[in-house]
Amino acid sequence: MKCRKCGAKASVNMRQHKLALCKEHYLEWVPEQTERFIKKYEMFTHHEKILVAVSGGKDSLALWDILTRLGYEADGLYLGLGIDGGINYSHESQRLTERFADEHHLKLHVVDIEKEYGQPIPVLSEISHRGHGKPCAVCGLAKRHEMNRIARDLGYDVLATGHNLDDEAAVLFGNTLSWSSEYLLRQGPVLPASDGLARKVKPLCRFYEREMTAYSLARGIEYIYEECPFAEGSQSIYYKELLNQLETARPGAKLTFYLRFLEARKQGDLFIEKNMERAHLHSCPKCGQPTSTDDLCSFCRMMEKVNSASTIA
Amino acid sequence: MVKLVLRNKEYEVKAGMTLLSALQKINVLPESVIATREGEMILDVEILKDGDVIKLIAVISGG
Numbered sequence: 001m002k003c004r005k006c007g008a009k010a011s012v013n014m015r016q017h018k019l020a021l022c023k024e025h026y027l028e029w030v031p032e033q034t035e036r037f038i039k040k041y042e043m044f045t046h047h048e049k050i051l052v053a054v055s056g057g058k059d060s061l062a063l064w065d066i067l068t069r070l071g072y073e074a075d076g077l078y079l080g081l082g083i084d085g086g087i088n089y090s091h092e093s094q095r096l097t098e099r100f101a102d103e104h105h106l107k108l109h110v111v112d113i114e115k116e117y118g119q120p121i122p123v124l125s126e127i128s129h130r131g132h133g134k135p136c137a138v139c140g141l142a143k144r145h146e147m148n149r150i151a152r153d154l155g156y157d158v159l160a161t162g163h164n165l166d167d168e169a170a171v172l173f174g175n176t177l178s179w180s181s182e183y184l185l186r187q188g189p190v191l192p193a194s195d196g197l198a199r200k201v202k203p204l205c206r207f208y209e210r211e212m213t214a215y216s217l218a219r220g221i222e223y224i225y226e227e228c229p230f231a232e233g234s235q236s237i238y239y240k241e242l243l244n245q246l247e248t249a250r251p252g253a254k255l256t257f258y259l260r261f262l263e264a265r266k267q268g269d270l271f272i273e274k275n276m277e278r279a280h281l282h283s284c285p286k287c288g289q290p291t292s293t294d295d296l297c298s299f300c301r302m303m304e305k306v307n308s309a310s311t312i313a
Numbered sequence: 314m315v316k317l318v319l320r321n322k323e324y325e326v327k328a329g330m331t332l333l334s335a336l337q338k339i340n341v342l343p344e345s346v347i348a349t350r351e352g353e354m355i356l357d358v359e360i361l362k363d364g365d366v367i368k369l370i371a372v373i374s375g376g
Contacts, residue, residue, distance in 0.1 A: 001356055011354045023354070057374055166373070213347050213372040214354060227374060237375035244344040244373075 012214045015251035023218050030215050031066050034203050038070075041189040043201040048157035050074040051198075053147050054100075054108070056093030058216040058223040059162030061100055063204055065219060067160070068104060074160070076101055077150050079143055080112035082120020083135075085229025090120075093224040100221065109154070111146055122230075135230055151198035163202040166209035169254045170239040172261055181271045188262060208254065209240070315361040319346065319369040326361070333357035335367075345373055 001010045003022035010020035021029055037043070044050060050067060054060040054076040067074040078097045083090045094110065101108035114120045119127065121142060122135045131137030151159040168187070175183045189206075193199040204212060216223055231237060246253045264270050281290035284297035291297035296304065317324040317335060324339040332355060336343050346369040348355050361367065 001358055010356060013356050020356070059374070167375075170375070208344075209374070210344060210347060210372045213370060217347065217349070217354060217370065225370075231375050234375050237373055240373050240375060241342070241345065244342050247344045248342055 011218065012211070014208070014211065016208070016247075016255045026214065027218055030207070030211070031069050033206070034066050035070055037189065037206055038201075038203050041201075043160075043190055043203060044072075044158045044199075046072060048073075049155065051109075051147075051151045051154070051156035051159050052076050053143075053159060053161045054078050054097050055162075056095075056097040056224045057162070058221070059164050059167075059204060059209075059212050061097070061162075061221050061223050062212050062216050062219070063160060063162040064100070064106065065104070065221060066215075067203070068106065074106075075156070076106060076108040077147060078108060078110045079146055080110060080114070081139060081142075082112075082114045083122060083139075083228060083230065087226050087229060089224070089226065089229055092226075096222055096224055109150060111150060113142060113146070116146075117142075136234065139230075148196075148198050152196065156198065158199045158201055160201050160203055162204055162212075164204045164207050164209045164212050165254060165258055166240050166243065167236070168202070168205050169243050169258050170236045172258060173239045173243060174235060184261075184270060185265065188265065206255070206258075314363065315365045315367065317348075317367045317369055320371060328361055328363035328365070330361060331357065332359045332361060332367070335361055336369075341369065346371055 001013055001020045002008065003010045003025055004019055005025040006022060008022040008024075011023040012026045013020040050072055052060065052064045052067065052074050054064055056078070064074060064076055076097065078094055080094055081090050098108060098110075100106075113124070117124065121139045124142065125131055125135035125138040128138060130141075147159055147161075150156075172184070172187060174180075175187065189202050191197075191200040207215075215221075243254050243257075281292055282294060283289070284291045284300055286296055286300040289297055289299075295301075314325050315328050315335065317326065317339060319341065326335045326338055330338075332348055333343060336346070336348075336357070343357055348359075349368045349370065350359075350365055355367070
């Protein structure tokens with residue numbers, strides 16, 4: 001398979017876009033697309049100060065790398081969660097994040113949860129009895145709280161996270177299974193600022209997780225490969241695996257699922273009464289059966305075509 | 314033979330098949346990994362040669 005741009009051997013094939021690219025052109029294509037999404041969803045401008053939430057994982061480091069390559073003023077925020085799990089998880093992810101910042105001469109804020117609040121995340125979880133024996137709920141809550149606090153206190157215009165399309169599709173899938181309308185109406189590439197809450201953006205929300213891994217590998221970004229010890233068996237990973245089964249059989253299914261949702265949300269097509277009116281049925285003037293169109297029903301339209309084709313023949 | 318390595322697991326398949334066939338054989342979803350050979354990314358259509366060692370990099374992260 002050859003690169004669509006130069007004809008050299010392709011390194012990345014994106015079946016959902018019917019696009020294969022060599023390493024060099026892939027490394028150009030990703031920032032170009034990111035810039036396109038930043039503009040399309042009006043995430044931020046080159047005059048704004050961005051705080052990138054960096055975990056040491058592939059997505060957040062790739063996002064920081066891309067924004068820097070695009071010339072944005074983007075500083076990093078690393079939150080030390082105090083998770084060990086027998087693999088020194090937090091320590092290693094902090095080391096990799098600091099190394100990336102040093103190598104690229106970037107400004108990194110480090111906030112250690114234990115130093116700030118007296119206990120690491122797993123202990124806070126135990127003490128507070130939140131999250132059914134797993135610290136993930138407390139971790140998510142603490143991260144959202146701290147990211148917003150730092151963005152607000154240090155005067156950043158916007159907080160950027162490395163959520164990719166698989167993250168977004170998995171959340172959407174979960175919220176759709178439970179018809180969590182409030183969450184569905186809030187999900188999107190941009191969460192506007194409101195009283196005391198910084199604007200939140202997800203510039204990578206249209207890239208597959210696989211594409212961000214390919215970007216990090218091609219760029220030589222060293223990220224923490226080990227999974228968070230508490231993520232094993234998580235619902236989000238299960239949903240991602242299900243969606244990947246669908247994607248394997250139907251290339252583009254994940255992208256369509258997410259984009260059609262954004263479209264429906266933007267047009268106000270989710271959870272509103274007017275949809276009920278729109279769904280009102282009329283009688284077909286020919287056969288009298290109910291139809292959603294004002295004119296002939298689909299069957300009568302088809303038969304008209306069949307009859308006219310037969311007449312011509 | 315061709316060796317495929319995914320995290321701490323190793324698999325062996327016969328040479329001459331495509332990467333896609335090899336992944337199907339070892340029950341790994343192509344969407345969930347990136348394959349590299351000698352540090353370079355390879356595509357599903359690549360024919361695997363005798364002695365190849367293919368490192369499969371898991372792409373899913375969560376939590």
